[in-house]
Amino acid sequence: MYARGLGGVNVPALRSHNAALVLDLLRTAGETGISRLELAERTGLTPQAVSKITARLRSEGLAAEAGHRASTGGKPRTVLRLVPSAGYAVGVHLDRDELTTLLTDLAGTVVALRRRPLGLGEGAGPVLDAVTGEVRALLAAGPAGIANPGAAGEPSVVGEHPVTGEPGTAGEYSDVPDVPDVPDVPDAPDVPDAPDVPDVPDAPDVVPGSVLGVGVAMPGPLDHRAGMPGRVTGFPSWDGYPVRDELARRLGLPVVLDKDTNAAALGLALRPAAPGSFAYVHLGTGLGAGLVLGGAPLRGDRTGAGELGHQTVQLDGPPCACGGRGCLEVLCLAAVARGELVEAARILGAGAANLVRLLDIDQVLLGGRVVLDAPEVFADGVREVLAGLRLPTPVEVAAAPRAVAVGAAWLVLAPIFGQ
Known part of the structure; x- marks a missing residue:
């Protein structure tokens, strides 16, 4: 662990924690930036x-000036922003069939x-x-990575928004500018002593333009x-x-592994203005949920939280x-296989209602390939079940088609921002 300072304060950890707070505000401010005073x-x-x-x-290439903003008095404030090209992360979604x-x-x-x-059934080695x-x-293609060999006949994907899933143009998402030169900045006074702060997860070192690690999301448990x-x-x-x-041995990079629904929930929890508590209910090749309480994913000590699909809803x-x-999963997927999507949505709604009653969450977010193939059917079906039980929790569809893979990348990035 870190050495402690004279007053018993873990000074390096405190500085790291404070830097993460600042970085996260730069991240959420987006391109418009934020001033030092703010x-x-x-x-x-x-x-x-x-x-x-x-x-x-700024000296490390993580932040840069984004112009100036008028102030209530005195000279205009300098606005700072995050430099997105300062680092990269790989997200891997290892699904049952893709x-x-x-x-x-x-x-x-x-x-x-x-x-x-x-096929996940091919075995761990293959x-x-x-x-x-x-x-x-993926890494050989570089950050600009426009080529997408992927499945035969599939068009190249040049980039997409991490939340909406909207495809971008090459200039909008896939062009990654070089990190700008940063002028020397004089040192400011040392950070004064402060009370102990809780330990935060270790974050990878950020070397400008580097790949920080690989996040892998797969079905549980x-x-x-x-x-x-x-x-x-x-x-x-x-x-x-x-x-x-x-995988870390093979790739020579740090690797983080988590459940697919947990990864998706993490990425969705880091959206600007995300609710403090919600359930991400994922219906694809399986059925599960990622739970977010107090702004953070609830995994449980054994990563067992959120196994919604194996909740018994019919004893015989x-x-x-x-x-x-x-189990909820076998009943819901059977309805999907029969083409009875309205019935599948009703079954999914029963599971969502149980989550709402148990956890009193702020929102239910629906995702997964089955939901995204018929978003209105599933959103309306789940809403109808909740309304019939007088549960006012809002239901929305998480439109990002690759929420799990993007969330897997956030498994690597989140600690940098103190998340």
Whole structure:
């Protein structure tokens, strides 16, 4: 751990924590930027501390000037912004039948994307061979990464907005400018001693233009701390395989592993003005939920939170691959397979209602390929169930088609911003 200062204060950790606070405000301010005075007001730091932090961030290529803003008196304020091209992260969505890999910049904007069919049942060795090859190909294309070999006949994807999923033009999302030269800035006074602050997760070192790591999201159950899956429903051979450590060895990069729904929930929680508590309900090749409470994903000590699909809703129902009977997932997917989407939406609504009653969340967000193929059917169906139970929680569709893969990249980026 870090050495402590004279007053018992963990000074390096405190400075790192304060820098993360500033970086996160730069991130959420977007291209319009934010002034040093506003940073001081919103973080509670002294203007001198903010000056020193922003000077260091500029010298490291993480922040840059974004113009000036009129002030109520005196000279105009200099506005600062995050430099998105200062770092990149790889997001991997390892689904049951498809592999998606993408590269995002520091702001979470997708700058390169690859997709290919892949069967999770092929086994850990062949699947990780494919992941390794796709990540290496993604990185070889570079940050501008316009080429997308992907599946045969699929058009190239040059970039898409991390929340709306809207495709961008080459100039809008995929062109990544060089980090601008930053003039020397005189040192500001040292940050004064302050009370101890809680430990924050270790963040990767940011070297301008570097790839910071790889986030991998896959179906659960899994242990995000140990970096290995458990008995993935339908694919028990993955149980206990060291996915994180094996990929880190192959790629020579830090790797973070988490459940697919947790990754998506993390990315959605970092949106500007995201609600403090919500459930991301994902219906694709399986059914699960990512839970966000107090602005942070709820994983549980064993990464077991959010296993919505294996909630028993019919005691004498059909058997599920998890070993139970009458699980929400098996009933919902059976309705989808029969083409009865209205019924599938009603079943999904029953699960969402249970979450609302249990957790009193602010919002239900729906996602996954099945939902996105018929968003109005599922949104209306879930709303109708909640309304019939007098539950006023709003229901929306998370329109980003690659919420899980983008969320996987945020597994790497979030600690940089103290998240």
